[in-house]
Amino acid sequence: MSLRLRQPRVDDEPEVLAAQDELAADDVAFAFRQPDQTFAELVQAIEDHRRGRNLAPGWVESTWLLAEVDGAVVGRSSIRFELNDFLRTAGGHIGYAVRPAHRRRGYATEILRQSLVVARAGGVGRALVTCDDDNIGSATVIEANGGVLENIIDVNGVPLRRYWID
Numbered sequence: 374m375s376l377r378l379r380q381p382r383v384d385d386e387p388e389v390l391a392a393q394d395e396l397a398a399d400d401v402a403f404a405f406r407q408p409d410q411t412f413a414e415l416v417q418a419i420e421d422h423r424r425g426r427n428l429a430p431g432w433v434e435s436t437w438l439l440a441e442v443d444g445a446v447v448g449r450s451s452i453r454f455e456l457n458d459f460l461r462t463a464g465g466h467i468g469y470a471v472r473p474a475h476r477r478r479g480y481a482t483e484i485l486r487q488s489l490v491v492a493r494a495g496g497v498g499r500a501l502v503t504c505d506d507d508n509i510g511s512a513t514v515i516e517a518n519g520g521v522l523e524n525i526i527d528v529n530g531v532p533l534r535r536y537w538i539d
Contacts, residue, residue, distance in 0.1 A: 376483045378438040378450055378491065381419060385439060386412040388446040392472050401470050403449055405437065433457055436491065440471070440484045447475040450488040454495040463528045465501040465535070466492055469514075481514045489518060489538060499537050506532035 381389065389412070393403040406415045421427040425434040433455045440448040448471035453460055460466070469484045485502070492500050502518075504511035506525055512534055516522075520536030527533070 376440055376442045376447070376480055376487070378440055378484065378487045380423075381416050381437065381439050383413050383416055385446065389439070392446060392449070392470075395472050395474075396470055399473075403470055403472075405451070431457055431459075433460065434495075436495075438488075438491070440469075440480060442475075442480065445475075447472055447480050448484050450484050450491075452488050452492050452495065452497075454492070454497060456501065461501070462526070463503060463533055465503040466497050467500060467502050476510075481511070482517050485514055485518045499539055502536050502538060504534050504536075506534050508534075512536075 389404050393406075396403045404415065406412070410418070418427070419437045422432070422434065423436040428434070433453050435451060435453045437451045438449065439446050440450060448469060451468045453464070453466050456464075456466065467485065467488045469481060469488060471481045471484070489500060502515050502520055504515060515534075515536045515538070519538045521538070523535045523537055525532050525534050
C-alpha cells in the first residue's frame, strides 16, 4: 500500500478544510484548529506539540499527521506520547480518521499500523486506543492491529471500547 503518514504543510489547507467539513457529519474532528487560528498557525502549533513546546495546561506532547495516498489526503492520525487523566480514560494514545470517500480500502488499518510505529519511536510501550462501542469498523481496525479489549466504559452516556496494543 502506498499510504504514508506525513507532517501537514500550509498548502494542505484546502484538503484539510474539506476533510473537516466531510467528517463533521460523523461528529468527528479532522483538524484540531482553534476558532481564531490561521492554518499556518495550526501547522506551527502541530510542530510545537511534536517537540513538547508551548503546550497549554493539560495538553501532552503529541503529533498530528496526514495520511496521503498518491498525493491525496485520505485521513489523519493524532498520536499522544503520554497520557493525562482524560486520555488515560477516553482518548488514548492514538486517534485516527478516514475521509468518507476513502473508507473500506484498508486505509484505517494502515494508518493505525504506521501510527503505532511512530508512537513506539516516541517512547510509547503499550498503546491505548479507543472507539465508540457501536463503531464496528474502528473496533475491527484496532483488533487487526493487535488490540485487546480491556473494557467498555460509559463516557458521558456513550459506551466506549478501550483496547491495549502491545
